[in-house]
Amino acid sequence: MATADRTFDLAVVGAGPGGYVAAIRAAQLGMRVAIVERDKLGGVCLNTGCIPTKALLQHAELLHTLKRAEEFGFSFDNFRADFGKAIQRSRRAADRLSKGVEFLMKKHKVPVFAGEGRLAGKGTVEVTGADGKMEGLTAARVLLATGSRPKLIPGVDVDGKRVLTSTEALILEEAPASLVIIGAGAVGVEFADIYAAYGTAVTLVEMLPTILPLEDAEISAVLHRVFEKRGIAIRTKTAVDEVAVGADGVEVGVLQEGKRERLQADAILVAIGRSPNSKVEGLDPLGVEVDRGFITVDDAMQTTAEGIYAIGDVTGQPLLAHAAMHEGIVAVERMAGLPARMDRDKVPSCTYCHPQVASIGLTEAKAQAAGRKVKVGKFPFIASGKAQAMGETEGLVKLLADAETGEIVGVHIVGAGATELIAEAGLAMALEATPEEIAATIHSHPTLSEAVGEAALAALGRAIHI
Amino acid sequence: MATADRTFDLAVVGAGPGGYVAAIRAAQLGMRVAIVERDKLGGVCLNTGCIPTKALLQHAELLHTLKRAEEFGFSFDNFRADFGKAIQRSRRAADRLSKGVEFLMKKHKVPVFAGEGRLAGKGTVEVTGADGKMEGLTAARVLLATGSRPKLIPGVDVDGKRVLTSTEALILEEAPASLVIIGAGAVGVEFADIYAAYGTAVTLVEMLPTILPLEDAEISAVLHRVFEKRGIAIRTKTAVDEVAVGADGVEVGVLQEGKRERLQADAILVAIGRSPNSKVEGLDPLGVEVDRGFITVDDAMQTTAEGIYAIGDVTGQPLLAHAAMHEGIVAVERMAGLPARMDRDKVPSCTYCHPQVASIGLTEAKAQAAGRKVKVGKFPFIASGKAQAMGETEGLVKLLADAETGEIVGVHIVGAGATELIAEAGLAMALEATPEEIAATIHSHPTLSEAVGEAALAALGRAIHI
Numbered sequence: 040m041a042t043a044d045r046t047f048d049l050a051v052v053g054a055g056p057g058g059y060v061a062a063i064r065a066a067q068l069g070m071r072v073a074i075v076e077r078d079k080l081g082g083v084c085l086n087t088g089c090i091p092t093k094a095l096l097q098h099a100e101l102l103h104t105l106k107r108a109e110e111f112g113f114s115f116d117n118f119r120a121d122f123g124k125a126i127q128r129s130r131r132a133a134d135r136l137s138k139g140v141e142f143l144m145k146k147h148k149v150p151v152f153a154g155e156g157r158l159a160g161k162g163t164v165e166v167t168g169a170d171g172k173m174e175g176l177t178a179a180r181v182l183l184a185t186g187s188r189p190k191l192i193p194g195v196d197v198d199g200k201r202v203l204t205s206t207e208a209l210i211l212e213e214a215p216a217s218l219v220i221i222g223a224g225a226v227g228v229e230f231a232d233i234y235a236a237y238g239t240a241v242t243l244v245e246m247l248p249t250i251l252p253l254e255d256a257e258i259s260a261v262l263h264r265v266f267e268k269r270g271i272a273i274r275t276k277t278a279v280d281e282v283a284v285g286a287d288g289v290e291v292g293v294l295q296e297g298k299r300e301r302l303q304a305d306a307i308l309v310a311i312g313r314s315p316n317s318k319v320e321g322l323d324p325l326g327v328e329v330d331r332g333f334i335t336v337d338d339a340m341q342t343t344a345e346g347i348y349a350i351g352d353v354t355g356q357p358l359l360a361h362a363a364m365h366e367g368i369v370a371v372e373r374m375a376g377l378p379a380r381m382d383r384d385k386v387p388s389c390t391y392c393h394p395q396v397a398s399i400g401l402t403e404a405k406a407q408a409a410g411r412k413v414k415v416g417k418f419p420f421i422a423s424g425k426a427q428a429m430g431e432t433e434g435l436v437k438l439l440a441d442a443e444t445g446e447i448v449g450v451h452i453v454g455a456g457a458t459e460l461i462a463e464a465g466l467a468m469a470l471e472a473t474p475e476e477i478a479a480t481i482h483s484h485p486t487l488s489e490a491v492g493e494a495a496l497a498a499l500g501r502a503i504h505i
Numbered sequence: 506m507a508t509a510d511r512t513f514d515l516a517v518v519g520a521g522p523g524g525y526v527a528a529i530r531a532a533q534l535g536m537r538v539a540i541v542e543r544d545k546l547g548g549v550c551l552n553t554g555c556i557p558t559k560a561l562l563q564h565a566e567l568l569h570t571l572k573r574a575e576e577f578g579f580s581f582d583n584f585r586a587d588f589g590k591a592i593q594r595s596r597r598a599a600d601r602l603s604k605g606v607e608f609l610m611k612k613h614k615v616p617v618f619a620g621e622g623r624l625a626g627k628g629t630v631e632v633t634g635a636d637g638k639m640e641g642l643t644a645a646r647v648l649l650a651t652g653s654r655p656k657l658i659p660g661v662d663v664d665g666k667r668v669l670t671s672t673e674a675l676i677l678e679e680a681p682a683s684l685v686i687i688g689a690g691a692v693g694v695e696f697a698d699i700y701a702a703y704g705t706a707v708t709l710v711e712m713l714p715t716i717l718p719l720e721d722a723e724i725s726a727v728l729h730r731v732f733e734k735r736g737i738a739i740r741t742k743t744a745v746d747e748v749a750v751g752a753d754g755v756e757v758g759v760l761q762e763g764k765r766e767r768l769q770a771d772a773i774l775v776a777i778g779r780s781p782n783s784k785v786e787g788l789d790p791l792g793v794e795v796d797r798g799f800i801t802v803d804d805a806m807q808t809t810a811e812g813i814y815a816i817g818d819v820t821g822q823p824l825l826a827h828a829a830m831h832e833g834i835v836a837v838e839r840m841a842g843l844p845a846r847m848d849r850d851k852v853p854s855c856t857y858c859h860p861q862v863a864s865i866g867l868t869e870a871k872a873q874a875a876g877r878k879v880k881v882g883k884f885p886f887i888a889s890g891k892a893q894a895m896g897e898t899e900g901l902v903k904l905l906a907d908a909e910t911g912e913i914v915g916v917h918i919v920g921a922g923a924t925e926l927i928a929e930a931g932l933a934m935a936l937e938a939t940p941e942e943i944a945a946t947i948h949s950h951p952t953l954s955e956a957v958g959e960a961a962l963a964a965l966g967r968a969i970h971i
Binding site (some may be wrong): 097112360428460 | 526530533543550551554556559562563564566570571576577580581582583584585587588589590593594602605609681706826830832833834851852853855863890891893894895922924925926927928931932933938942943945946947949951952953954955957967969
């Protein structure tokens with residue numbers, strides 16, 4: 040490759056959702072841009088994260104519904120759900136999308152350099168391929184989008200059989216008979232849903248008082264109740280203090296409010312969070328500040344070193360693909376002198392279990408802790424005509440509005456369709472809409488989205504259907 | 506009942522979604538309000554329309570998915586789908602919601618007068634019960650929410666066996682072997698979906714060039730293709746000019762672009778539109794103007810007679826429950842001196858077939874006909890990660906924005922989740938948001954709602970994922 044072909048306006052390190060979106064936006068803005076990726080295009084999200092998980096959750100949802108087949112008037116004999124085929128379908132979805140990213144890179148004429156990237160000085164990225172060969176790129180600007188990886192329990196090795204992280208849980212050949220999931224954040228909860236649907240006896244262990252501890256407590260409580268009803272064992276306020284991996288299974292020592300116990304399972308899934316991939320070689324000499332593992336950035340996503348930007352998981356909360364994508368766009372637009380700004384307070388968050396959970400903004404507890412006086416409007420799906428027609432009546436929409444200004448402070452949803460319903464709340468918060476404006480918007484009948492309108496009305500003291 | 510108990514600030518005639526919502530809002534505003542209903546609380550929508558239809562469509566959706574069971578790794582023998590049980594479940598959903606309206610009337614202290622209402626003079630409503638007994642109410646204002654009924658083919662009697670309207674199609678004991686549906690609007694299309702899922706050989710006949718003729722032609726074309734692939738026979742530009750009902754079936758004479766033919770079926774479903782129930786006795790002497798069957802109203806929903814208001818289907822397009830509900834609120838708020846206005850240009854419209862169809866604002870053809878120059882942004886679901894994960898990749902989002910002002914002129918969706926996705930578009934249009942604002946809003950990944958954001962980006966010439 041000629042030197043000219045290795046000289047760019049921008050080199051993006053990491054082709055996850057943040058990185059590849061940034062590369063596309065950069066190309067749209069006329070930059071010469073290259074992308075470096077050591078694994079598959081699409082990164083964790085697309086290959087070993089969101090996408091295959093959501094594919095498996097689609098199976099889980101169908102299985103939940105089929106358990107109520109009689110209610111729907113369906114009958115059949117010898118029902119079998121092949122877990123391996125679910126994994127295969129999820130792989131096909133991931134592969135199709137990874138090919139899609141490849142197509143997008145070609146379309147936008149973004150060369151892909153396969154290998155591990157390191158910073159070899161200001162404006163120089165060295166890429167070491169799997170074969171050990173090294174290639175050097177020069178770029179006026181570098182964007183680090185190196186992502187994150189599952190956090191591990193020190194001393195407990197991931198073997199893909201007894202000890203899993205989300206990565207291995209996505210490619211098991213069959214569902215284990217029993218599984219202890221350590222950590223009840225989005226990842227833990229989604230895998231609890233998937234494996235329980237395939238007959239695994241799941242125990243969900245969480246150190247904090249509620250599952251999905253980042254969500255509003257009232258929302259988590261609904262999911263907790265539904266999960267327990269479905270046979271998922273949940274232990275909150277429970278710390279894991281020992282993991283003993285044997286030939287036949289795993290023993291997990293837990294401490295629950297002073298009570299010590301040992302849980303047995305065929306396997307454990309470690310879902311205690313994610314660690315940033317911030318050990319990019321060469322960061323330090325260039326003056327890129329890293330705080331507790333996360334790269335420090337400003338609202339243009341620039342690091343403390345001029346010309347070096349960072350986006351996505353490697354820069355810290357929220358560790359969400361759509362945040363990374365947006366940050367990628369913001370970073371590149373700012374490089375191009377356009378006005379753009381990342382507002383991490385307005386990032387929706389979704390968990391695709393059943394019932395689904397989605398939220399944006401502050402929880403009621405966080406609003407109170409921040410000293411904000413809020414009006415709370417709630418609408419339960421049991422009062423929704425569409426939810427009744429679907430036979431999916433669990434859950435509620437909870438909307439918090441500032442008692443003085445009317446500003447929407449947060450929207451929290453648990454129930455069917457939550458992850459799509461949050462889009463309206465996202466637009467409302469982005470546009471600083473008031474509950475009055477949501478309430479005055481005509482929502483189609485019968486849809487689940489009416490519940491968002493009714494929650495807004497409820498916050499104003501005038502819900503119609505409760 | 507004492508005279509005092511029959512004197513009201515407002516008498517609502519008709520307890521469909523428009524009427525009962527108006528009554529609740531009136532009670533919230535401190536009015537003494539009564540409601541008159543000759544049949545069940547909740548009206549057509551709740552009892553013989555939207556709600557039971559959507560319940561049946563939920564069955565149809567599951568059946569569509571189960572046809573792809575192998576792809577999901579599910580296997581079973583002797584699958585049977587009991588149509589009667591589907592009908593039963595739909596009835597239970599409707600009954601629960603009708604009881605819900607009863608509860609709401611009690612909660613808001615709205616007395617329900619059972620019977621047919623007539624206007625016996627200014628401020629007087631006479632209610633004749635099923636037993637022939639008459640009761641008189643006096644009310645400062647009267648709100649007519651008498652709704653509509655299926656339009657019939659002159660000379661073709663509905664017998665509930667060979668000749669059906671939506672009302673009878675919702676309570677059949679079993680699915681007919683073959684069915685000709687006359688009219689491919691929302692009702693015709695939804696029943697085509699339901700009955701085809703239960704194995705009926707469906708022929709959908711439409712006089713106009715496209716099915717769902719009110720929708721954007723590109724959207725209709727997607728549905729047309731999917732329906733045909735599924736085995737639903739579609740005949741557009743086809744007029745019905747003869748219906749012969751026999752003991753064994755029905756023969757339908759059709760004329761398709763000059764070609765005459767006879768279709769045979771076990772039954773026909775007449776879905777050619779709805780007629781307003783505007784023959785309320787006593788309207789005429791009070792000076793209430795009726796235009797081609799529809800009661801004329803102003804933007805406060807007041808008729809041409811002072812103190813007499815009308816809302817919903819009886820006042821004309823759009824014949825949609827959520828329009829009626831909103832009109833009910835507008836009418837009552839205006840009575841109370843509050844600022845409120847009905848804007849019929851911003852009413853979303855949904856068809857709950859599979860894939861779903863939803864839209865708001867102008868179609869591309871209508872925008873052109875109105876002389877508006879629009880930018881069109883399209884995003885196909887095949888490029889959506891969530892659609893891929895779900896295995897539901899048919900369809901697209903199409904967003905039209907005014908080429909000069911950027912104003913969103915219309916949003917049209919066909920695909921999974923369309924009827925919920927339209928909510929964000931509804932809020933956007935209500936708030937006069939621009940495509941830039943939708944694009945700048947962070948949509949959760951992976952969700953179908955990202956397609957709305959991408960369609961907005963596409964209208965701006967900078968979609969990411971296509």
